[in-house]
Amino acid sequence: MKRNLPAILLILTAVALIAAGILMHQPESVLHKAVKICMECIGLG
């Protein structure tokens, strides 16, 4: 437990950040970007 304390604290922080992101509808923003072909990514500018 003591060995993994920093990692556990980081995981709790991560969960809080993910929850905050979900409350702000950020997964929808990620989805919105990801379902369209990203022209820059594939090199079309």
Next chain:
Amino acid sequence: MDRKKRRLGIQAVATLIQNANFKGFFTGKIYEGASKSVCVPGLNCYSCPGAVGSCPIGSLQSFLSGIKFKFPYYVLGLLIFFGAVLGRAVCGFLCPFGFLQDLLYKIPFYKKNRFKIDRYLRYIKYLVLFLLVIILPMTFELTPFFCKYVCPEGTLSGLMLAAADSNVRSALGPLFSWKFILLMIFIVTGLIVYRPFCKYVCPLGAIYGFFNKVAIYRMTCDPGKCISCGACAKACRMNVDPSKAPNSMECIRCGGCIDSCPEKALYLGIKKRP
């Protein structure tokens, strides 16, 4: 099954799962399902016809480069989560582009994995992270600099889309040529040097590297058993000395050092050494 084969198997399965939209490779249409609201742990372009998840670096840049700045709570949370649990084991086991480079290095060719400027070149990835992924996208709206000018995974996706879709093929221009040359450089270098993109350029590897020392999945070296023979450092293709720095930011947890240790002094896992 030995460690190398097991890792290769995990890498292959992870690549297939992250690119499970197989029909996309033939139709040239990208997946539009809800699973794309979740970022995958490794570098896997969301414009790859097979991708069923989102690229964390692309998503991070899309938040930072928006017209209205949004703090990327969600993407940052996912990155911290993956980092805190696995650290750079993500690079060694789950990243599709890392897997591709592992396969490239298996091709019999002239190999030169240790050279003088190697340690200096490694700082480039931090520059790429801070400049191309964070600072420039925040400064110039709507431009994901890393994805646009560097990411070879995106170029591969472009190639696959172009192969299946004539509209994409006809739209290829100078930017694609630049990215294609970069991709070729990474591929040719990858035949000679082990994982050049991961070592020198990948911003995702740079992020996960910060977690290596604290991640739940990490390495320990038993000083009572270690005889400082240097076998582990010699075996490491990421040029790390695991006896001195078992949780180096460069270690991708491939486990090659563990197999080479004659005293079994190295241990990699989630628990304290058994």
